[in-house]
Amino acid sequence: MTSSLNLWLIPVLPLAGAAINGFLGKRSSRTAVSIIGLFFSGAAFAWALQVALRFSSITLPYQEFFAHWIRSGSFSADFSFYLDQLSLVMLLVVTGVGFLIHIYSVGYMWDDPSYYRFFCYLNLFLFFMLNLVLANNYLLMFIGWEGVGLASYLLIGFWFTKDSAASAGKKAFIVNRIGDFGFLIGLFLIIQHFGSLNFTQVFDQVKPLGIENGGAGLLTAIGILLMVGACGKSAQIPLYVWLPDAMEGPTPVSALIHAATMVTAGVYMVARSHVIFERAPIALTVVAIIGTLTALFAATIGITQTDIKKVLAYSTVSQLGYMFMACGVGAFSAGIFHLMTHAFFKGLLFLGAGSVIHAVGGEQDMRKMGGLRSYIPWTFLTMGIATLAIAGIPPLAGFWSKDEILLKAYQNNWVYWLIGVITAFITSFYMFRLLFMTFWGDYHGVQVDDHGHAHAAHGHDDHGHGEPHESPWVMLGPLVVLAALSLLGGFVGYHNGFEHFLDPVFGSGVTEAAGETVSSATEWILMGVSIAVGFLGLIVAYILYVSKPELPKKVADSLGALYDAVLNKYYVDEIYAKLFVKPLVDGSTSVLWQGVDRKVIDDSINSAADGAQHVSDNVRHMQSGNLRSYAGWIAAGAAVVIAYMIWMGVGR
Amino acid sequence: MVPLSYYLLLSGILFACGVTGFLIKRNIITIFMSIELMLNGVNLSFVAFAAHWHALAGQVFVFFVMVVAAAESAVGLAIIIAVHRTRETLNVDQVNLLKL
Numbered sequence: 194m195t196s197s198l199n200l201w202l203i204p205v206l207p208l209a210g211a212a213i214n215g216f217l218g219k220r221s222s223r224t225a226v227s228i229i230g231l232f233f234s235g236a237a238f239a240w241a242l243q244v245a246l247r248f249s250s251i252t253l254p255y256q257e258f259f260a261h262w263i264r265s266g267s268f269s270a271d272f273s274f275y276l277d278q279l280s281l282v283m284l285l286v287v288t289g290v291g292f293l294i295h296i297y298s299v300g301y302m303w304d305d306p307s308y309y310r311f312f313c314y315l316n317l318f319l320f321f322m323l324n325l326v327l328a329n330n331y332l333l334m335f336i337g338w339e340g341v342g343l344a345s346y347l348l349i350g351f352w353f354t355k356d357s358a359a360s361a362g363k364k365a366f367i368v369n370r371i372g373d374f375g376f377l378i379g380l381f382l383i384i385q386h387f388g389s390l391n392f393t394q395v396f397d398q399v400k401p402l403g404i405e406n407g408g409a410g411l412l413t414a415i416g417i418l419l420m421v422g423a424c425g426k427s428a429q430i431p432l433y434v435w436l437p438d439a440m441e442g443p444t445p446v447s448a449l450i451h452a453a454t455m456v457t458a459g460v461y462m463v464a465r466s467h468v469i470f471e472r473a474p475i476a477l478t479v480v481a482i483i484g485t486l487t488a489l490f491a492a493t494i495g496i497t498q499t500d501i502k503k504v505l506a507y508s509t510v511s512q513l514g515y516m517f518m519a520c521g522v523g524a525f526s527a528g529i530f531h532l533m534t535h536a537f538f539k540g541l542l543f544l545g546a547g548s549v550i551h552a553v554g555g556e557q558d559m560r561k562m563g564g565l566r567s568y569i570p571w572t573f574l575t576m577g578i579a580t581l582a583i584a585g586i587p588p589l590a591g592f593w594s595k596d597e598i599l600l601k602a603y604q605n606n607w608v609y610w611l612i613g614v615i616t617a618f619i620t621s622f623y624m625f626r627l628l629f630m631t632f633w634g635d636y637h638g639v640q641v642d643d644h645g646h647a648h649a650a651h652g653h654d655d656h657g658h659g660e661p662h663e664s665p666w667v668m669l670g671p672l673v674v675l676a677a678l679s680l681l682g683g684f685v686g687y688h689n690g691f692e693h694f695l696d697p698v699f700g701s702g703v704t705e706a707a708g709e710t711v712s713s714a715t716e717w718i719l720m721g722v723s724i725a726v727g728f729l730g731l732i733v734a735y736i737l738y739v740s741k742p743e744l745p746k747k748v749a750d751s752l753g754a755l756y757d758a759v760l761n762k763y764y765v766d767e768i769y770a771k772l773f774v775k776p777l778v779d780g781s782t783s784v785l786w787q788g789v790d791r792k793v794i795d796d797s798i799n800s801a802a803d804g805a806q807h808v809s810d811n812v813r814h815m816q817s818g819n820l821r822s823y824a825g826w827i828a829a830g831a832a833v834v835i836a837y838m839i840w841m842g843v844g845r
Numbered sequence: 846m847v848p849l850s851y852y853l854l855l856s857g858i859l860f861a862c863g864v865t866g867f868l869i870k871r872n873i874i875t876i877f878m879s880i881e882l883m884l885n886g887v888n889l890s891f892v893a894f895a896a897h898w899h900a901l902a903g904q905v906f907v908f909f910v911m912v913v914a915a916a917e918s919a920v921g922l923a924i925i926i927a928v929h930r931t932r933e934t935l936n937v938d939q940v941n942l943l944k945l
Contacts, residue, residue: 818944
């Protein structure tokens with residue numbers, strides 16, 4: 194047994210930062226707030242690194258117990274943490290990317306009047322996310338799960354005076370509750386049948402169970418319910434609608450919560466529960482199908498979006514679909530690998546987008562950008578690297594993980610692979626479209642002399658010249674670091690190194706052994722195809738948006754209704770509004786409000802009050818104000834009491 | 846020795862006088878004195894029973910009643926003075942504002 198790692202420090206440090214900034218930040222200077230925010234998130238990262246350095250010398254899985262929480266009969270849930278290869282990867286991604294985004298936020302949010310509030314929420318988010326990642330039982334994980342939902346809600350609605358931001362926050366919260374409902378029922382099933390929520394105890398009981406084929410078994414039910422929860426948190430069909438709206442939040446939030454970390458919680462949860470999923474093929478198929486469909490569906494919407502952050506939002510949904518596809522075909526380590534590389538390049542893309550928005554004074558519409566290459570070279574360079582990475586161009590990070598997923602998908606079923614490849618092409622296309630629209634061509638924007646006219650919060654510096662300008666170094670630094678990670682991060686997957694690292698976690702896999710292995714020739718062909726579609730997307734985007742800029746209009750016109758449908762995001766929001774929101778609102782208005790509340794509750798209370806008023810109106814006339822009549826009543830009353838006592842015979 | 850019933854009869858007469866005075870008199874001070882009369886009627890029955898049963902509890906009770914009566918008269922007289930100052934009358938029929 195190794196000495197204690199003091200894992201509790203990792204989540205508690207950001208919590209302390211959140212508390213200090215939350216309680217004292219209002220009266221502190223911006224510098225003090227930044228130092229506290231950065232120090233505590235940085236310290237968490239440093240401690241996580243320290244844990245990683247000692248990693249080889251500890252026995253795994255390492256568990257750390259802190260306090261009893263719930264003890265009820267044989268059931269117990271404790272505050273204790275669980276560390277294995279999987280949680281370590283998540284730990285480093287969350288604290289590392291989180292710390293970088295904290296640094297970036299110092300520059301991005303500097304002029305916001307609620308600067309301290311932002312850092313308070315951001316630290317709070319880190320606390321809950323680390324709780325989620327480190328928990329050793331589902332219940333503690335659920336606390337983190339709900340907590341990141343809260344932080345997400347607070348940060349989406351950060352500019353709560355803006356109506357759209359406030360409603361986007363509410364939408365995210367409510368849609369997530371739907372997913373959490375499924376998650377909770379899944380947990381109840383686990384408690385009922387295994388009497389515990391502790392990972393090791395549950396999985397030890399699950400392991401002897403065979404693979405279910407009927408599709409009606411317990412593990413299938415649990416798996417599908419857990420997937421419902423994951424769908425909500427990780428924005429998969431049918432619960433993905435909140436994520437694009439979540440772009441109302443500040444851009445660093447989109448980068449940290451809605452790209453790099455929180456939305457991957459669902460993938461983490463499914464990977465953590467792999468023991469259950471591996472024994473429930475139907476549940477796994479559901480995961481794979483949802484993931485594949487979401488990947489394709491969101492990618493197609495991404496083509497037509499013109500808001501730079503919306504493109505990235507749909508891209509995130511699509512990439513999360515990839516991760517679920519990987520989990521669904523039993524390649525959990527490939528899913529986690531993609532989760533990690535995606536955190537690097539999508540975090541970078543969002544931060545880059547923030548830098549672009551910053552440069553053009555708050556404008557988010559890509560049609561009003563263009564030609565920014567020469568104005569903001571560093572942003573261009575780093576975003577270019579991220580785009581190459583997400584498009585799957587070797588040897589950048591995205592290539593390794595995406596190729597791994599596609600290979601595993603092919604081993605399982607070629608349909609997944611085909612849709613995955615098509616999605617990869619679309620991904621590459623819309624990402625280069627974004628890059629070309631933003632950085633190539635001529636600058637279409639208004640000359641920015643009024644800084645921050647779109648968001649009051651984006652006004653930032655005082656050199657009021659009329660041209661887009663590069664962001665300060667405090668913002669570019671994280672971009673450069675993330676660019677380096679996007680460039681090199683994929684190499685941990687060289688020779689399946691990453692997979693071998695995670696083997697002790699996922700090694701017990703049953704489905705992986707069942708999958709047919711492919712020859713190395715096929716492997717090379719598959720790799721060639723995925724590289725080819727990456728470049729194809731680049732070329733098509735170049736033709737459409739650089740060499741023949743009039744062409745996209747024609748293509749859109751020739752597609753007609755189909756283009757309109759995609760442009761309007763397949764009318765999913767409208768369908769949901771008709772199908773779910775309107776009946777709920779109508780039902781609440783006519784039945785619950787007018788029927789139950791007004792007719793039953795209000796009326797019964799009002800009539801009770803009216804009755805009381807009538808009675809007391811009659812009774813009050815007894816108060817004549819005449820003292821001697823009161824005295825007479827007292828004497829008469831006493832006489833009655835005495836007569837009664839004599840009549841009944843007191844003392845007998 | 847005087848039989849117990851004599852004391853009780855006298856006590857009853859005193860109490861009845863008090864009640865009657867309380868009900869028919871209009872002057873606050875007279876009403877106040879009637880209250881004292883009732884209290885002393887009760888006190889008399891207490892000591893009579895105490896002597897008859899050779900129990901001290903009745904006599905202790907009398908002291909309680911006297912203390913309470915003293916406190917009550919202190920507060921009551923103060924109220925009477927206040928009423929007289931503000932309303933310039935001691936007729937209870939004219940002190941009848943406390944009603945709807």
